[in-house]
Amino acid sequence: MDYLLDGLTQAFFLLVTGHAETYSAVWATLVVSTSAIVLCMAFGAPLGFVLGHADFPGRRALRLVVDTMLSFPTVVIGLLVYSFLSRQGPLGGLGLLFTLPGIVIGLVLLGLPVVTAMTASAVENLDRRLKPTLRTLGASRRQELWATLHEARFHMALAAVAAYGRIVSEVGIAMMVGGNIKWHTRTITTAIALETGKGQFAMGVALGLVLLLVAFAINLGVASLRRLAGK
Amino acid sequence: MKKFLLLAAVLAMLAAPGAALAEKPVLMMATTTSTDNTGLLDVLGPLFAEQTGIELRWTAVGTGKALELGRNCDVDVLLVHAPAAEKKEVEAGAAVDRTQVMYNDFVLLGPAADPAGVKGMTVAQALKAMADKQAVFVSRGDDSGTHKKELSLWQAAGMDVPDKQAWYVQTGQGMLATIRVAAEKNGYTMADRGTFITYEAESGGTPPVVILVEGDSPLLNQYSAMAVNPAKCPGVKYELAKKFIDWMASPGTQKAIGEYSLMGKPLFVPNAGQ
Numbered sequence: 001m002d003y004l005l006d007g008l009t010q011a012f013f014l015l016v017t018g019h020a021e022t023y024s025a026v027w028a029t030l031v032v033s034t035s036a037i038v039l040c041m042a043f044g045a046p047l048g049f050v051l052g053h054a055d056f057p058g059r060r061a062l063r064l065v066v067d068t069m070l071s072f073p074t075v076v077i078g079l080l081v082y083s084f085l086s087r088q089g090p091l092g093g094l095g096l097l098f099t100l101p102g103i104v105i106g107l108v109l110l111g112l113p114v115v116t117a118m119t120a121s122a123v124e125n126l127d128r129r130l131k132p133t134l135r136t137l138g139a140s141r142r143q144e145l146w147a148t149l150h151e152a153r154f155h156m157a158l159a160a161v162a163a164y165g166r167i168v169s170e171v172g173i174a175m176m177v178g179g180n181i182k183w184h185t186r187t188i189t190t191a192i193a194l195e196t197g198k199g200q201f202a203m204g205v206a207l208g209l210v211l212l213l214v215a216f217a218i219n220l221g222v223a224s225l226r227r228l229a230g231k
Numbered sequence: 232m233k234k235f236l237l238l239a240a241v242l243a244m245l246a247a248p249g250a251a252l253a254e255k256p257v258l259m260m261a262t263t264t265s266t267d268n269t270g271l272l273d274v275l276g277p278l279f280a281e282q283t284g285i286e287l288r289w290t291a292v293g294t295g296k297a298l299e300l301g302r303n304c305d306v307d308v309l310l311v312h313a314p315a316a317e318k319k320e321v322e323a324g325a326a327v328d329r330t331q332v333m334y335n336d337f338v339l340l341g342p343a344a345d346p347a348g349v350k351g352m353t354v355a356q357a358l359k360a361m362a363d364k365q366a367v368f369v370s371r372g373d374d375s376g377t378h379k380k381e382l383s384l385w386q387a388a389g390m391d392v393p394d395k396q397a398w399y400v401q402t403g404q405g406m407l408a409t410i411r412v413a414a415e416k417n418g419y420t421m422a423d424r425g426t427f428i429t430y431e432a433e434s435g436g437t438p439p440v441v442i443l444v445e446g447d448s449p450l451l452n453q454y455s456a457m458a459v460n461p462a463k464c465p466g467v468k469y470e471l472a473k474k475f476i477d478w479m480a481s482p483g484t485q486k487a488i489g490e491y492s493l494m495g496k497p498l499f500v501p502n503a504g505q
Contacts, residue, residue: 087304087466095466097305098259098290179290182273191361197405198268199433 007205015213020173021182021191022207026214029187032100033168036107040163043108045156047204048119053148063120069113074106078176084178088109098179105186106173111163118162122155123148130225161222168215188214255280258471260289261300262310263376264405266454267291269425269498271491278487279478285471293375301326301457304464308472310479312376312423312454315383326457328472330486332479333488333499334453337380338427339418339444340410341366349419350443355388357444363391365398367418370451371409372401380452381421387449414439423452425498454499456480 014022051063083089085097085105095100130151134144171189178185180194188211195203266272294311294354301309302325309326320326321432338363339357341349347366349357361368371378385392393399400416402409406426413420420440422430431438442476444450456479458472478484480503488501 087464092304092466098288140440181288184288197264197408199407199430216456 003201003205006202007109007183007209009200009205011209011213015210021186024183024211025186025191025207026210028100028185028211029168029189029211029214032103032107032174033164035101035188036111036167037103037160037164038102038182039108040111040167041156041160044112044115044163045119045159047112048116048159049123049149049152052120052123053145065115066117066120067115070117072110073172074110074170075172075176077106077109078173081109081173082176097177098181098185100178100185103174103178103185106177107167107170110170110173111167114166115159118159119152119156120150121156125155126151142176157222157226161219162225165215168218233431235469238482242332248256253366255284255286256471257286257288258308258468258475260287260308260310260475261297261306262289262291263294264291265312265377265423265426266310268346268407269429271292271425271488271499274487274491275479275484279475282425282483283474283478285337285474287475293371293373294379295324295374296443298325301459304459307459307468308475309457309459310454311457312452313379314453314455316376316379317455317457320373320457324460324463327460328476329455330476330480330503331455332503333501334451334484335424335499336445337377337421337450337452338424338442339419339421340413340427340440341443342417342439343441346417347419352444354384354447354449358385358388358390361398362393362432365396366402367398367411367416368393369400369409369416369418369420371404371406373403373405375406376452377421377423378405380434383423384449410440419443428493428496428498453502454493 013019051059051066071188081102082097084091085094085102086092087097095104097104118160126148130148131144134147139147169189170192174180174185174190178187178190182188186194188207192204192207192211195201195207253403262272268291269484272287272291276289278455279287281283289310290300290306292317294313295305297309297311298313298316300306301320310332317326317329321329339349341347347361347364349360352360356481360366370381382392388479394401398418400412400418402412406422407430409420410427410430410483412418412424424445427442456474456476458469461467461469485501485503488499489497491498
């Protein structure tokens with residue numbers, strides 16, 4: 001119980017006094033999770049849209065693959081990315097192991113299925129009458145696509161928030177691919193793992209609270225964006 | 232377009248630290264959790280950067296994984312503590328320039344009440360007594376240097392290494408986490424003295440588990456530095472690795488290692504060149 005109280009006060013001190021190690025971990029977390037979510041949306045949203053909107057052979061099989069990918073354990077993704085990025089691996093020449101971009105690759109693999117599957121579901125579950133209605137109103141193909149996209153925008157924002165939640169709280173990939181290197185690839189979650197391993201539970205709780213605060217700030221931003229978009 | 236700009240901004244953000252790194256050569260090290268958890272590297276890292284202009288970056292994993300990272304050419308230098316496994320790496324041509332740099336010793340820890348009555352015994356006697364009385368023994372179980380040492384001690388005591396026995400608990404976690412499990416379970420464990428002192432300092436000087444067996448010669452814990460073999464891994468920075476190893480063995484650094492202490496107790500004893 002003391003750990004929670006100690007953690008609360010420590011979290012406050014870490015943030016207020018500008019504790020350099022904590023801010024370095026916050027910064028690393030923000031860099032990797034922001035890059036990952038942007039890439040996930042850039043690739044996942046169009047893919048999900050096509051998957052939900054268009055009809056093509058093999059679509060259901062592809063859907064099944066994407067849905068299965070949703071339950072990919074993060075340590076397995078970490079292991080996979082490690083074996084590709086290791087100097088003995090096929091992509092070893094890029095020197096991405098133990099770097100932030102390396103972690104981003106793993107996080108994109110984690111978030112992509114979430115964004116794709118949720119976007120596809122959102123598009124599929126739009127009012128069935130939307131397409132025929134648009135057609136009878138004489139919408140062009142392009143206008144039809146645009147209207148569908150517009151209708152699905154809230155669900156896509158939701159997909160982004162859900163994927164971000166997984167990405168920002170991830171520890172297996174960040175630990176294996178990033179190596180938890182101080183000042184460089186130490187994220188908030190790997191720092192928590194380290195502090196817990198060292199038995200510094202209060203410090204771990206403090207960092208957990210910092211992570212929650214970061215997530216809260218981002219969700220607040222998304223919510224206000226939604227309000228703006230709704231107007 | 233907006234998305235693209237954002238992407239470009241993010242990529243620029245990622246590239247920025249990369250550009251800054253170009254100024255300073257970076258040496259990548261895999262090491263064991265003990266050198267990191269005790270805070271020793273937080274002292275040696277900046278000192279090394281100051282004196283040689285080389286930035287030391289380390290990932291702290293068990294010795295088993297550290298050796299694997301070396302074998303995969305993913306790091307330039309290793310600082311580990313499993314002499315038998317290290318020699319195998321050198322023989323296999325995966326590592327070169329193995330240099331011993333310091334030691335501390337292992338201690339057997341247990342509840343102050345000592346239910347198995349092992350206090351003051353030799354290691355072999357103590358392990359036998361624990362097995363006979365089925366006292367809870369908490370093992371790292373993670374292929375780390377400490378775990379390898381523990382396994383060799385069971386063998387040296389002429390016993391089969393316990394595995395599935397109910398009293399033998401394998402945590403698969405770091406040393407401090409394992410000591411905490413032992414404390415929670417009122418059991419015994421083996422730890423390096425440095426980590427134990429760290430633990431002692433954190434528990435405000437009155438830890439629930441205490442040292443029961445120490446000073447027996449099989450308990451010596453030797454740390455060595457080795458470079459990853461450049462002949463096998465052309466990408467590694469052998470020059471920097473060699474500099475680091477020589478620096479670790481230099482009189483100044485050896486002095487700094489000997490002076491590093493917690494609660495007035497030194498954690499490591501320098502012994503390069505011996």
